[in-house]
Amino acid sequence: MKPRDVDAALKAALQSFYESWSGKRATSFAGSDFEALRERLAKVRDAAIDDQEALLARFEEEARRHGSQVLRAEDGAEANRIILEILERHGAKTVVKSKSMVSEETGLNAALARHGVAARETDLGEWIVQLAGEAPTHMVMPAIHLTRAGVARIFAVRLGRKVVDDIPSLVRIAREELRHEILAAPAGLTGANALIAESGAVMLVTNEGNGRLVSSLPPVHIVLTTTEKVLPNTADALLLLRLLTRNATGQPVTSYVSFIAGPHRAAQYIVLLDNHRSELRTDPRFREVLRCIKCSACLNVCPVYQVVGGGVFSHVYMGGIGSLLTAWIHGLRESADLAGLCLGCHRCEEVCATKIPIGGLVAALRERLVRETGGRLWKRIALDGVLARPALQRGIFRAGRAARPAIQKEGYARGLPLWMKKYDRFRALPAPAKKSLTRLFHEDEAGRRRDAGGAKGPLTLFPGCLVQNIYPGVGLAAGRVLARLGYEVRLGPGGCCGFPAWNAGHTDAALRAFLAVFQVLEGEGPIITLCPTCTTMLARVGPELVRERRDRKPGGRRAAVPEVEELERCAGRVAAFSQFLACHEKGALERLLPGSGTAESIAYHDSCHHKYVLGASGASREILKMASGAEPAELPGAASCCGFAGVFSIDHAEVSEALLADRLAAVSAAGADVVALDCPGCLLQIRGGCARRGLKVEVRHTAEILDERLRDR
Amino acid sequence: MVNAGLVERFAAAAREAGAEVLGVSGLNAAFSAVAGLLDKEKTKKVAASAAVQAAGGADRLLVSLPRNPQEFSQTRVSLVRADYGIAETGTLVRLDSDDGEKMLWTLAATCVCLLDRDRIVPDVESLAGVLSEHLSRPGTPGSQVSLVTGPSRTADIECQLTIGVQGPSRLVIILVAGARGGR
Numbered sequence: 001m002k003p004r005d006v007d008a009a010l011k012a013a014l015q016s017f018y019e020s021w022s023g024k025r026a027t028s029f030a031g032s033d034f035e036a037l038r039e040r041l042a043k044v045r046d047a048a049i050d051d052q053e054a055l056l057a058r059f060e061e062e063a064r065r066h067g068s069q070v071l072r073a074e075d076g077a078e079a080n081r082i083i084l085e086i087l088e089r090h091g092a093k094t095v096v097k098s099k100s101m102v103s104e105e106t107g108l109n110a111a112l113a114r115h116g117v118a119a120r121e122t123d124l125g126e127w128i129v130q131l132a133g134e135a136p137t138h139m140v141m142p143a144i145h146l147t148r149a150g151v152a153r154i155f156a157v158r159l160g161r162k163v164v165d166d167i168p169s170l171v172r173i174a175r176e177e178l179r180h181e182i183l184a185a186p187a188g189l190t191g192a193n194a195l196i197a198e199s200g201a202v203m204l205v206t207n208e209g210n211g212r213l214v215s216s217l218p219p220v221h222i223v224l225t226t227t228e229k230v231l232p233n234t235a236d237a238l239l240l241l242r243l244l245t246r247n248a249t250g251q252p253v254t255s256y257v258s259f260i261a262g263p264h265r266a267a268q269y270i271v272l273l274d275n276h277r278s279e280l281r282t283d284p285r286f287r288e289v290l291r292c293i294k295c296s297a298c299l300n301v302c303p304v305y306q307v308v309g310g311g312v313f314s315h316v317y318m319g320g321i322g323s324l325l326t327a328w329i330h331g332l333r334e335s336a337d338l339a340g341l342c343l344g345c346h347r348c349e350e351v352c353a354t355k356i357p358i359g360g361l362v363a364a365l366r367e368r369l370v371r372e373t374g375g376r377l378w379k380r381i382a383l384d385g386v387l388a389r390p391a392l393q394r395g396i397f398r399a400g401r402a403a404r405p406a407i408q409k410e411g412y413a414r415g416l417p418l419w420m421k422k423y424d425r426f427r428a429l430p431a432p433a434k435k436s437l438t439r440l441f442h443e444d445e446a447g448r449r450r451d452a453g454g455a456k457g458p459l460t461l462f463p464g465c466l467v468q469n470i471y472p473g474v475g476l477a478a479g480r481v482l483a484r485l486g487y488e489v490r491l492g493p494g495g496c497c498g499f500p501a502w503n504a505g506h507t508d509a510a511l512r513a514f515l516a517v518f519q520v521l522e523g524e525g526p527i528i529t530l531c532p533t534c535t536t537m538l539a540r541v542g543p544e545l546v547r548e549r550r551d552r553k554p555g556g557r558r559a560a561v562p563e564v565e566e567l568e569r570c571a572g573r574v575a576a577f578s579q580f581l582a583c584h585e586k587g588a589l590e591r592l593l594p595g596s597g598t599a600e601s602i603a604y605h606d607s608c609h610h611k612y613v614l615g616a617s618g619a620s621r622e623i624l625k626m627a628s629g630a631e632p633a634e635l636p637g638a639a640s641c642c643g644f645a646g647v648f649s650i651d652h653a654e655v656s657e658a659l660l661a662d663r664l665a666a667v668s669a670a671g672a673d674v675v676a677l678d679c680p681g682c683l684l685q686i687r688g689g690c691a692r693r694g695l696k697v698e699v700r701h702t703a704e705i706l707d708e709r710l711r712d713r
Numbered sequence: 714m715v716n717a718g719l720v721e722r723f724a725a726a727a728r729e730a731g732a733e734v735l736g737v738s739g740l741n742a743a744f745s746a747v748a749g750l751l752d753k754e755k756t757k758k759v760a761a762s763a764a765v766q767a768a769g770g771a772d773r774l775l776v777s778l779p780r781n782p783q784e785f786s787q788t789r790v791s792l793v794r795a796d797y798g799i800a801e802t803g804t805l806v807r808l809d810s811d812d813g814e815k816m817l818w819t820l821a822a823t824c825v826c827l828l829d830r831d832r833i834v835p836d837v838e839s840l841a842g843v844l845s846e847h848l849s850r851p852g853t854p855g856s857q858v859s860l861v862t863g864p865s866r867t868a869d870i871e872c873q874l875t876i877g878v879q880g881p882s883r884l885v886i887i888l889v890a891g892a893r894g895g896r
Contacts, residue, residue, distance in 0.1 A: 013872070167871065167873050179786060183783060199848035201858075209819050212815070216815050234845035249868075252802045261850075
């Protein structure tokens with residue numbers, strides 16, 4: 001299941017779908033408060049999950065009162081068996097289906113086929129995919145990977161019909177064929193978008209109308225759905241509907257929404273599948289996953305999904321949320337590849353209809369994977385063995401600097417061993433800097449003193465390992481800016497904050513690295529970071545790890561772990577460079593900066609953690625506008641991530657390369673002289689990519705740009 | 714009291730969703746409009762639901778009621794009546810359609826729907842109570858509610874919006890003023 005080939009045509013289709021979807025989605029939510037809506041829906045879903053057993057009991061009672069039969073299935077095999085029995089009882093040799101991800105989860109079609117029952121998909125996308133003998137690549141748009149020519153070929157071969165490959169003709173053929181199937185079918189099967197406890201009604205949302213046909217034309221209607229779909233009442237279902245259609249397809253509402261209470265014709269069966277959801281429900285760390293309403297918005301915005309699609313990024317369920325569902329439904333080991341494909345960019349959380357913290361949960365899933373499977377050897381060595389040991393790290397970079405004359409050319413690594421070529425091919429890897437930031441900072445001390453007297457008190461600059469060892473100029477620039485503003489700038493520890501280890505699921509190493517850094521950070525004054533990932537670690541993830549560890553082992557090795565108050569005080573001091581300036585120093589900067597604008601044009605690259613976790617993109621744009629005299633230009637395109645994401649760019653070099661290619665195309669299209677950013681990881685990736693492609697664009701950290709402007713004066 | 718703003722919003726949203734919207738005054742005019750539509754479709758027959766026939770006035774149309782799904786499937790034009798309209802989304806709401814009526818809504822090539830102007834509500838949430846009460850009606854065979862917005866659509870091939878994949882390819886909404894004041 002490794003993504004060997006990034007399919008260019010599929011990528012283009014997914015990105016163009018994203019473009020049109022995001023525009024329609026924005027229009028459909030215009031005038032309404034998305035945050036408030038999803039907050040409400042999250043609460044409704046949480047309460048329903050808490051109260052699930054009582055709600056299901058009520059639902060069953062009401063549905064039975066209307067004459068429906070409700071059957072519970074423990075797992076997929078049992079659900080398939082129940083459905084087969086129903087069909088056999090009614091003498092049905094075929095069943096027509098509207099789209100049901102749950103039936104993909106249970107492998108229903110194959111199970112029925114083994115007993116001579118044909119399951120026919122009637123959703124156009126699902127039908128095409130079924131004819132092609134493939135699996136869906138998107139939860140809402142199953143055949144998004146196929147072009148009209150591809151569909152025409154499939155129709156010609158499988159239906160033995162003459163086919164013209166324009167879309168209206170293809171749709172007309174589908175209409176004729178599908179209608180014939182549905183009219184002749186003895187039984188129909190649908191999923192459900194919600195189960196309404198107070199009335200025993202099933203809510204069904206479709207666009208084509210096939211759900212409506214399949215549920216009402218054949219004499220027997222089977223609903224295959226899962227236990228977590230139950231909601232107390234109609235009002236709650238309507239709230240879900242309001243978010244579902246807008247988030248899924250950008251439509252204010254789909255063409256058909258049906259509420260069905262009781263059988264329409266001869267019989268209705270509702271099969272309620274658990275399939276380990278009750279275990280998920282009792283897991284305090286992961287139960288939020290059950291809030292998912294399967295709108296797929298998280299997939300549409302996912303940078304990796306946009307590149308590889310659901311064929312690669314799925315095990316029935318797709319994307320980051322898919323990895324979480326898979327871990328329970330199909331087993332922890334099955335989720336490993338999916339969890340590994342998540343960049344951890346957190347972009348999905350911005351659009352999730354029920355505010356599921358998908359990125360954080362995937363990281364927690366990786367921790368479980370490492371705990372249960374031990375993880376990969378090289379990661380154990382790199383993360384547990386090196387990253388969590390500051391002294392060893394320093395030694396390695398010292399050796400790198402000593403060997404510099406032999407291993408670098410113009411700042412980039414050369415003569416890399418063959419196995420590293422695939423990481424160096426698409427972006428030139430940097431060599432360690434001539435001097436570490438610690439050394440440079442010391443040398444520059446007199447200059448900083450001259451700039452200002454430190455009247456605003458002490459401030460600690462936390463450089464992070466890339467700035468410390470590879471891009472010390474960024475740290476130096478930030479130090480100068482802050483000194484000029486009147487701070488007495490101290491340099492914090494140059495070791496790793498622990499984030500890469502946490503992100504890879506190596507929590508012990510992460511905690512060790514975090515604590516090593518934390519102990520040196522104690523003291524007074526703001527802690528200013530130059531990397532959004534370090535900010536996330538120091539202000540949020542690290543303290544959370546300590547808290548978790550305390551809860552898990554109360555009383556165990558207390559001495560090594562700081563008190564919670566101490567942690568929170570320290571976390572409260574942490575701020576990203578541009579966020580700190582935008583918040584506290586705008587007035588002072590205005591006085592210090594030259595009045596004139598720059599000759600160079602600047603475009604801004606949003607780093608994932610900077611934008612989606614810290615919400616600091618606006619602050620950076622403000623600072624850059626002040627520095628350059630003009631609003632920084634936006635980089636065009638659907639993709640947002642540069643593809644670095646630390647360990648990800650090693651695990652999935654090909655995907656990293658594809659993401660970088662898109663970002664570089666956007667950089668070229670923007671035509672700016674400078675690309676500004678706030679993350680040394682993105683700096684490594686984009687600067688290295690520009691070097692490989694010979695793009696004449698300067699890639700610089702906001703701190704460098706600001707420092708230069710202050711010195712211009 | 715009809716809120717003209719709601720009617721406007723309903724018509725705009727319904728058109729946005731791909732429906733055609735006409736406005737007439739009184740049921741007489743509504744049936745004249747249907748007759749006009751039939752002329753244009755070059756057919757005399759229309760399959761009308763019981764709700765429409767109960768409203769009276771359909772007698773001047775050549776009304777047929779198909780007997781089985783196959784016959785419904787051959788229906789060119791159907792005539793139905795909605796219980797409510799939703800202004801925000803241009804949605805038609807039908808409470809409890811029986812088998813035959815549901816087929817009229819979904820199987821005909823062109824579906825014509827009558828809607829009283831004074832039955833238009835601002836949003837779907839305004840109907841939460843009505844829907845809830847209707848669905849909770851005790852007994853068998855239970856109840857149904859359908860929300861229909863524009864014609865049947867798909868974007869499953871190359872994300873291109875295409876109309877009429879499974880249900881009607883044409884949805885005509887006739888907004889009737891003073892429908893309940895008699896004929």
